[in-house]
Amino acid sequence: MKQPAAPRWLYYRGTVQFLSTLFANSYFLQSLKGFCYPGLNCWACPVANFACPIGALQYSSIGLRGVLTSDKSLWAALPLYVLGTLIFFAALFGRMMCGWLCPFGWLQDLLAKIRRRKYKLPRWSCYIRYAVLVVGVFVISYYTGQPWFTKLCPQGALQGGIFQPLLHPELRAGIGTMWYTKQAILLATVVAMIFTLRPFCAIVCPLGAFFSLFNRISAWQITYDSQACTDCGWCIQHCPIDLDPRQQVNSAQCISCLECQKCPHGAIRSHPAWRPPQVACSADQLPTDPEGAS
Ligand code: SF4
Ligand code: SF4
């Protein structure tokens, strides 16, 4: 069976990442700053158009404490709008926002192009980001009354921490220990991005951890067809985060970039969950010899 060629739009991922970063930071849409962007993009950046969902979740957690210690309605403090937005995107696309839209994910893809030996992270490290989501985003904010993840986030250090004092000289007088701490974290993260594939996504990012929960049940799914696969290994060489797509498409680590869908044998395809692709004929599905030759 002749396999269909990969759709052309798969070859424009870099362009989509660039345009999405521009869209999120074009300055001219700042009236949208009340809306969350489905990617890690710091709202404190002077040109950012949208709110950061992680920042919004932390402030909700801080607000929740005030509500629980008063007689106000609990509903008012629940981050229903932010969670609703994130669940909407994740239920439709799983982690495709990580592979296609997130500005910080794109930065990691760009830095990964620097030719250096890439070190593998230990398997257990991928669970840390769930702890960051629960403890770093919700619990610590609730108990300290401070959005500590946002305060230390390297994306915030890059967008808010560098561009704000660059564009607003009057802010430079406020640079102190906290600013230097954030920049040190950013520097360490950038170095890690050169020597490891998407380390921030793999270990730290609470937004990616949230999207991961939906990767296997989202409306857009990736299917691997073992009958069409020739085990050539092309997909393993081209996965930007060093997964084995034959076993790990739709996994919690998979960023749904769809690079593996360019498989030269058409063995990996993405599709709406309700319309799975036809699988290739396996040997035991071939029509029997009409002449009954044995
Ligand atoms: S996991 Fe990576 S790509 Fe996904 S939201 Fe976080 S930083 Fe962005
Ligand atoms: S590139 Fe396609 S044919 Fe080759 S190993 Fe991967 S899935 Fe199989």
Ligand code: SF4
């Ligand atoms: S398994 Fe495929 S879709 Fe997932 S990250 Fe790797 S190349 Fe991208």
